[in-house]
Amino acid sequence: MPDRKRFRRYLVSLRRGLHILAAPVKGDSGRGGLFIQAYRGYGSRDRVFLMGRVFRQPGFGASLQEDWLRRDLLDLMRRLLRKPIVGARVRVRYKGTxxxxxxxxxxxxxxxxxxxxxxxxxxxxxxxxxxxxxxxERATTTGEFFTPPHTASYGVISDIDDTVVYTGVANTLKMMWRLFAQGADSRVIFEGVPELYQGFHEGPEGSQSNPLIYVSRGPWSIYQVLVEMFRMHRIPNGPILILREWGMKRGSLLPRRARDHKLDAIRHVLDLYHPMKFVLVGDSGQHDPEVYSRILRGYPGRILAIYIRDVSADPERSEAIARLAEEAGEGGCELVLSDDNRVLAEHAAEHGLISQDALAEVRRSKAEASAG
Known part of the structure; x- marks a missing residue:
């Protein structure tokens, strides 16, 4: 009996995973042709930035709209067979612009x-x-972008890999298995992340709607999975910037290094939202402390705190980050290194970035994870 329940759970998980993976090609209802996929963007009172992609995808199985399992399987196949369109001209309309x-x-x-x-x-x-x-004429879609409301007091720019999610979940198949088949026990998300990030979003007063912008080193193919993962774990919505294609230009043989992509992305956000201040969140394993230190030097007075998840067991790496923390302190910003979100939340609450209620939620989450 338990094996049968487990099998049913895996079957349901498989179906959910198929639906998410097939989602990017569903806008044409199986007819095929040209298709625009838009990713969440971000904007200010006078400017908007967003990304997307144009494909030509095959059309077959349009008559299977009622058979959702076969429909999802065919849509997944169509996704694997679609081809990007080079030199397509995309018209973007927002109100009168x-x-x-x-x-x-x-x-x-x-x-x-x-x-x-x-x-x-x-x-x-x-x-x-x-x-x-x-x-x-059929290749039309609606995108969306975020603008901070007047209640926002600061923003957050957070890495995803090894910061929000555990090592290895940038692998699409592994992420899908953990997210849908293993459920709440999957350990996809670090304990306390949803509560801490909700605290950032709500701010110390509980209703500020501070913007959160996420960056990832994974491929765009995991974008829809990340969106669903954030929804399932109640992590606040925000644009997800994929760094692999950031800044790539026509004619370049090789992409720039990921750290340069991250610098470009963060600088773009800070320039767009001048003079808003920001919190930077990352991990110790992929140059985040060095990148954030460069941002701190380039934007003095704009960085409220730097939180680094400690994922390295290398003493030399810890010493290097300690030196960066000392340098950050001289620049008027604290760099906090820890593998425990309670430590980060306590610092954030002490410095008026999150409420005491949010801190209590992070502590509760960590306690429940330890007890489990």
Missing amino acids: TAVVETDRHGFFRVDMSLGEMPSDVAWHSVELSLDQPTD
Whole structure:
């Protein structure tokens, strides 16, 4: 009997995973043709930035709309067979403002558009995307971007790999297995992360809607999985910036190093949201302390705190980060290194970044994980 229940649970998990993996190609209902996939963007009162990709995908199985399992299997196959469109011209519309951008050699497009009309004071806004060239009236979609409301007092830029999620979950199949098959026991998310990040989002007053922007070294293929993982674990919504394609230009033979991508991404966010202050969260294993130290030097007075998850057992690495922490302190910012989110939350509460209620939630989560 237990084996039968476990099998049913795995079958349900498989179906959920298939649906998430197949989601990016579902906008054409199996007809095939050109398709625009938009990723969450972010904006200010006068500017918006977002990314997306244009594909040509095969069409088959359009008559199977009622058979959702076979539909998902076919859509997953169509996703594997789709091809990026180079040089496509994408028209972007937000209220009365329009811009046209072109896809690169990987089919990606980047929108950095001035807004003629200021967004309303809500967190998420819709933007319409369509194709000018090649022409396909069906290839339209709606994207979304975030703007901080007037209540926001600071922002958070957080790494994902080894900071929010455990090592190895950037592997799509491993992530899907842990997330859907193993459920609450999967250890996909570090203990206390949802509660700490919710505390950041709510701020010390509990209702500030501070923006959270996430960066990942994984491929864009895991984007939809990350979105679902954040939803399942109640981590606050925010744009997810994938660093592998960040800053790649037509004609370049090799991408820039990931640390340069991260610098570019963080600088773009800080420039867009000037003079808002930020908290930077990362891990000790992939140059985050060095990158964040460079940001601190380049944007004096803009960084409230640097939180680094300790994932290294190397004493030399710990000593190097200690030197960076000393340097950060001289620049008026504390760099906190710990493998326990309670330590980070206690520092954040002490410095007025999160509420005491949020701190209590982080402690409760850690206590429950230890007891389990």
